[in-house]
Every structure is written in structure tokens, then in C-alpha cells.
Amino acid sequence: VLNNDENYDGIFFNAVKSTGIFSRPSCKSKLPLRDNVSFYENGQAARKAGYRPCKRCRPDLLEYHPVKDIAKQSRKIIKQYFHTRDKLELEIKKLGVSDHRIAEIFKEEYGITLLEYTNSLRLDQVKKKLQNMDDDIVTIAYEVGFESLSAFYRFFRKYTG
Structure with a gap:
């Protein structure tokens, strides 16, 4: 618990009397006073004792990988x-994680940057819209998120040659 060691996850759960919360040993929450901590073999035992699951580490879920x-x-x-x-910015903010951290996480998980994925x-x-040619180039550029035609042309030349 002191070291947030993931090796003990699933072996036991710790509960904090002052907060009424139980969590995994790896939880990064604030370190409680030793006198306020009790240990349980499983989440059901902690619930039975009146504790609720931590919202950060989600000990109530078998598999939880926040990243x-x-x-x-x-x-x-x-x-x-x-x-x-x-x-896009509004919805991303709802995740409750900084833009910088989201960019790091995305790169770690998928091996490409947010910009590369967006592009x-x-x-x-x-390409799909150009094949159909239902719209003109200006309309297509704005529909896919470009704020100017020159930015669209630079982008298109860079990625298609």
C-alpha cells in the first residue's frame, strides 16, 4: 500500500475508515493514517463491512485499466x-485528463500521435468524398475540419504527393 505495488492487486484490498472507501493496493490515492486502514481478502468482505469502492482504481471491477x-x-x-x-475539445475535456496526458496515453497505446490519427x-x-464528388473541394475541406482552403491544400499535398 505504501509503495502502490500492483503485484498485490487481487490478493487483498485495503479500506480507510475515515473515508469509508476500499481500494486496490496499487491505488494512487492519498496515503491514509495507519490506524484508519483495515485489510480485506476481497471486495465483498469490504462492502459487507460498510465500505464503498474507490472511484479512482475501481476495485469493484475485475479488470480495470484506466490508461x-x-x-x-x-x-x-x-x-x-x-x-x-x-x-472535439469539449468532449476531450470531459475525460477529466489534461491534453498533454491524453496525448502521452494515446501515443503509448496506439504508437501514433493524436495528430497522426486525426490526419x-x-x-x-x-478520399471518400473526392470519389463521390458530390461536393466541391471547398465544401469537402471544411467538412473534414480545415479552417482554410490553403491549409487543406498543404495537408493534401503532404499526404498524397
Whole structure:
């Protein structure tokens, strides 16, 4: 508990009397006073003793990987809103993690940057729209999230040659 050692996750749970919360040994929450801590073999025993699960480490879930969840959620948000910057920023902020940390997590999980992922989505969308040619170039550029035609042309030349 002192070292937040993941090796003990699933072996026991610790509960804090002053907060009424039980958590995994690896939880990064504030270190409680030793007199306020009790240990339980499983989450059910901690619940039975009147404790509720920690919202940070989620000991009530068998498998919880917050970093993977943030990466997955951010990827989903980017895929849905890559073409509207304001909405994208708003939805990303709802994750409750700094932009810098999201960028780090995304790169760790997927091996590409947020910009690379966003650009690949834009390029795929542009190619689809150009094949249909239902819209003119200006409309396509704005629909995929470019704020100017010159930015669109630079992007398109860079990625398609």
C-alpha cells in the first residue's frame, strides 16, 4: 500500500475508515493514517463491512485499466468529432485528463500521435468524398475540419504527393 505495488492487486484490498472507501493496493490515492486502514481478502468482505469502492482504481471491477480506457475513449471521441474542433475539445475535456496526458496515453497505446490519427481520419474522409464528388473541394475541406482552403491544400499535398 505504501509503495502502490500492483503485484498485490487481487490478493487483498485495503479500506480507510475515515473515508469509508476500499481500494486496490496499487491505488494512487492519498496515503491514509495507519490506524484508519483495515485489510480485506476481497471486495465483498469490504462492502459487507460498510465500505464503498474507490472511484479512482475501481476495485469493484475485475479488470480495470484506466490508461487503456482513456486511450479508447479519446480515440472514439476523435473519430466522431475530428471534423469539428470546438466539439472535439469539449468532449476531450470531459475525460477529466489534461491534453498533454491524453496525448502521452494515446501515443503509448496506439504508437501514433493524436495528430497522426486525426490526419489519417481526415485523409480517409477526403478520399471518400473526392470519389463521390458530390461536393466541391471547398465544401469537402471544411467538412473534414480545415479552417482554410490553403491549409487543406498543404495537408493534401503532404499526404498524397
